[in-house]
Amino acid sequence: MSSRERAVSAGRGTTEHSPARSWRWSVSDIVVASVLAVASGVIFWGWNLSYHLIGNLFVFYPPVETLVHGMWLFPAVLGALVIRKPGAAIYCEMVAAAVSALLGSQWGLTVLSSGFMQGLGAELIFLAVAYRRFSLEFAMLAGAASGLTGGITYHWIVPMYAYAPAETIIHIASFALSGAIIAGLLPWFATRGLAAASVLGPLASRRAHREPRLSLGRSRG
Numbered sequence: 418m419s420s421r422e423r424a425v426s427a428g429r430g431t432t433e434h435s436p437a438r439s440w441r442w443s444v445s446d447i448v449v450a451s452v453l454a455v456a457s458g459v460i461f462w463g464w465n466l467s468y469h470l471i472g473n474l475f476v477f478y479p480p481v482e483t484l485v486h487g488m489w490l491f492p493a494v495l496g497a498l499v500i501r502k503p504g505a506a507i508y509c510e511m512v513a514a515a516v517s518a519l520l521g522s523q524w525g526l527t528v529l530s531s532g533f534m535q536g537l538g539a540e541l542i543f544l545a546v547a548y549r550r551f552s553l554e555f556a557m558l559a560g561a562a563s564g565l566t567g568g569i570t571y572h573w574i575v576p577m578y579a580y581a582p583a584e585t586i587i588h589i590a591s592f593a594l595s596g597a598i599i600a601g602l603l604p605w606f607a608t609r610g611l612a613a614a615s616v617l618g619p620l621a622s623r624r625a626h627r628e629p630r631l632s633l634g635r636s637r638g
Contacts, residue, residue: 438621440502440503443619445620446502446505449620450496450509453492453495453499454492454508454510454511454512454513455516457509457513458492458512458519461489461513461514462522464489480580480587480591481587481588482588483564484591484594486564486595486596487596487601488599488600489535490510490539490564490600492509492513493506493509493538493539493540493563494559494563495509495608496509496510497509497539497540497551498551498604498622498625499608499617499622500620500621500622502548502621503548506536506537506559506563507533507537508536510532510533510539511532511533511536513532514528531571534569534574535567535570537566538559538563538564538596539560539563542558543555550632551625552628552630552632553605554631556604557601558601559600559601560596560598561593563596564593564594564595564597568588568592568593572585572589608622609625611625612624612625612626612627613626
């Protein structure tokens with residue numbers, strides 16, 4: 418293959434894998450993100466009401482109760498996977514937190530600070546790849562990062578827990594694991610399902626169901 422042919426081939430690969438698109442939010446982006454966030458806030462509210470029962474499942478070792486805390490993280494990753502533009506993770510997590518507070522969260526307005534930090538964790542992962550990678554491993558990594566920043570918030574920014582150092586590590590690690598699975602893996606499948614159902618027509622994620630499952634290690638040849 419000549420150097421010119423290689424250049425053309427490389428150019429085609431770049432266009433295929435990293436198409437140029439605007440990071441500016443459209444009206445459709447705002448509407449869809451808002452609907453997702455409000456619906457998530459209602460789910461938060463229901464989850465809050467039932468949490469006192471669910472939390473009792475971990476009385477044998479309270480530091481691992483964060484294994485189910487991913488339920489408070491999923492709007493960040495879902496919003497980012499669907500909208501695929503800067504700010505989507507923070508926006509969806511913050512709006513969901515605000516809705517749950519308005520409906521009557523037992524944690525009051527403190528959920529806004531935790532919502533911001535949890536959204537920030539996911540946002541940073543997609544920012545690191547310039548909002549161009551939305552495959553399974555990045556979704557799970559974003560969920561884990563959301564759990565990590567959520568754990569940091571619970572222990573040092575808006576303290577809700579006081580554990581010994583080893584138990585603090587377990588508590589935060591369990592939060593990150595829950596984030597990877599509940600807030601990363603499940604929203605990734607949900608996004609592909611929505612795309613397959615053709616309900617994401619005007620959005621950048623409309624072909625999510627046709628994208629490769631994994632990005633890392635994938636051949637570009």
